[in-house]
Amino acid sequence: MSQCDCTTSQHLLPLEVALAHLLEFMPDPLVSEPVELHQALGRVLAMDQHALLDVPAWDNSAMDGYALRASDLPAAGGWLPVLGRVAAGDQADLLAPQTAVRIFTGAPLPPGADSVVPQEQCRVEGGQVLLPALTPGQHVRRQAEELRRGDLLVPKGQRLRAQDIGLLASHGLARIPVYRRLRVALVSSGDELREPGQPVAGGQIYDANRYTLLSLLQGWGMEVIDGGCLADDLALTRNRLAELAGQADVLLSSGGVSVGEEDHLKLAVQDLGSLQLWRLAIQPGKPLAFGEVAGTPWIGLPGNPVAVLVTALMVARPWLLKAQGCLTDNPMPYLLPAGFDWPKARPRRQFLRGRHESCATGQQAVLHENQGSAMLSAACWAAGLVEIEPERTLKQGDLVRYWPFEQLLV
Template identity: 50%
Template sequence: MTAQLTPIEEALAHLLGKAPVITATERLPLTESFGRILAQDYQAPADVPPADNSSVDGYALRAEDYVPGQALLVSDRIPAGSAPSPLKPGTAARIFTGSEIPAGADTVIMQERVEVTDSGILINAEVKADQNIRRRGQDLAKGSLALGKGTKIRAQEMGLLASIGLAEVTLVKKLRVAILSTGDELVDPGTPLGPGQIYNTNRFTLLALLAEAGCEVVLCETLKDTRTATRETLERAATQADLIITSGGVSVGEEDHVRAVLEEFGELSLWRLAIKPGKPLAFGSIKGTPVFGLPGNPASVLVTFLMVAMPYIRTGQGRLRIHPVGLQLPAAFNTTSTSVRREFIRARIESVNAEARVSAYPNQSSGVLSSACWADGLAVVPEHSTVAEGSLLTYYPFTELLS
């Protein structure tokens, strides 16, 4: 296996070409669909909204019946949820937000622009057709595509699916993932630290990232730092999971067993990326189950998961959009040294002289996870480049990287 660094575009092309697309589906109540992926297209069975309705509380009338200074008789009252009678010519109808527009009316005047008198209403506003009316089918026309296969369901998608009357939806089954941490020095939070020990940070970072990605964690263990234990646990995980994600054990040290086990007992098809942090990422398989070997440092785990593992997972889920979309924003910082690796800087957007700029956390060490808590995204410094304040950078918000 060559030690040459692989550019991230080349690595992604390789990885996405190997991603097995999940074909298993399940039907669940709409209330349980948040964060899941649609397994089929959904068309609108009827117009949404199903009828013209008022966007305000006010009065419905025919615009040509309005005469400035002349009162209009109120002939009807239309609460939401009722079927209105046709509007009597030369009159107005009291109407409320969401109420169906009566036949014959072509405008609604909001109540704040109306004076109620004993002889009717006086309108203190310009009156023209189509004011304050939400037209039938303005959101979705009958038969049109509401949401496509591969859409991730957020709050707004849940609402849209409800608007076409769906109580249940067909979803892609969750990808089953095993999380394996490496290192005899790792202990779980809640346990006092002994000499040379540290808390297992990466397990909890990965648990949350996989939940955001719509995956199911089926195994979560810490590997003992021996070749035999690493092999046995990886092979056992392969029988339970669709994907194995390890943290640590992929560099060149004598105790880095994950990469060695993949080379000897499985397949290692990718190792060492031209990115910073995250160079020693590995990818392969054991007993036919794909394995992502992420680096051990906490910030490296976050960056490599977001930039490399997440597109792979999206591909397997059949997502409509695989790659995140970055913003182009000016930098609020400088760098002086260049690297052969593409750097992903923990950064956030701040206002500098009333302009949105990207600020970098001062310490970009791969062991400083607090930098990611301060940040709200990643700024990209291209290979062989330095950053001058004000130069444009590609910036990926965390919300975009996890969408």
């Protein structure tokens, strides 16, 4: 990617263009490491995993009931003697002709049997069972009907969920190869910032952004190097960035990338490496920057708390997950009717704090009344982001894209 003239350009990049640029600029692939299966939640699989067994491994019963040979039962149903029982974990004996066997869910089907009748459809008297008419093969799980030995279980690049881990466990896998966690060095910028728990004087505020980002990174399965707050000093900022670049796979910062006289982060990055892009055509989140510090990628997020959240979710997240080796993450927005009017078109793509609520026609997207980029309380009220394209107006009922937080925070 060629270096942009980011210090003078007034051009705002569309979100899709910026993401395409970022996703072309990836650090070296992470090495893999084996982990115990019970420690693999949220880790990214480094190698395709294949079925070691047929699933099911044998024909088995899908019901508690009675197993039989369908041809032994008259078309209208009838009585058969019950000879034996088979529970899950048992080995089943050959089914004698003209008999049924008591069977339980998951138990292997006796050789010779081909059908199961649920117990609630049967009547038992004096060692015999009255069976209704049946369809041959009913309520039987056939060997390998779900998976055959050698089938793909979980693909490389999958962030492992509980169901993935359960599937791997069902094939006896105790250790699996995953990528090393991405090391992200996290800093905030600004003399006004103080740590929660410390006293604040006039003009000072608590550092909310670093804690928001720390929580997001942990939820995405990253290893975080907490670099603290950077003072508004160019030399100190340069030194600290250079130090952290040697420890991390990527640098992530908030603040210091706008056009103020005390915004030194962007200048420090240019001194130590290069600035690849700056300023997006989104609101909130315009002053986002991307570059590298001594060969280590850097993502510079804005300073306002909601702008930090929006750009972290919509820009940093896809880049960081790909850098972590994740190939399968693909959050999808819903289309919902707008529960509001948007009469004034805006030149930048909007990401508004909202949630979905019931209405007479089903569900609709509604907005918080305060959409300021510093108002983090609106993001706490919200359940997602409502996206409005540039230069678009809306009337209540028009469809909008709604990004639920539940897809983006994990």
